[in-house]
Amino acid sequence: xxxxxxxxxxxxxxxxxxxxxxxxxxxxxxxxxxxxxxxxxxxxxxxxxxxxxxxxxxxxxxxxxxxxxxxxxxxxxxxxxxxxxx
Numbered sequence: 001x002x003x004x005x006x007x008x009x010x011x012x013x014x015x016x017x018x019x020x021x022x023x024x025x026x027x028x029x030x031x032x033x034x035x036x037x038x039x040x041x042x043x044x045x046x047x048x049x050x051x052x053x054x055x056x057x058x059x060x061x062x063x064x065x066x067x068x069x070x071x072x073x074x075x076x077x078x079x080x081x082x083x084x085x086x
Contacts, residue, residue, distance in 0.1 A: 055084050
């Protein structure tokens with residue numbers, strides 16, 4: 001039982017020493033003016049855009065990508081030329 005307790009204390013002490021050493025090294029790097037740890041940035045939110053439906057195939061796409069012809073909405077120039085599906 002004494003040997004097990006001894007090894008538990010040795011392992012715990014080694015882990016504690018490694019953690020203290022890492023903390024000490026990180027503080028020295030910051031004081032020396034080296035790169036600071038990067039902060040996590042939230043992804044930039046894109047503005048919401050309305051979705052429209054192609055008159056020919058029925059696919060939904062963002063309004064900025066749609067083709068407007070003859071007052072109707074199409075997904076491509078080809079579908080605008082073909083017109084509405086029968």
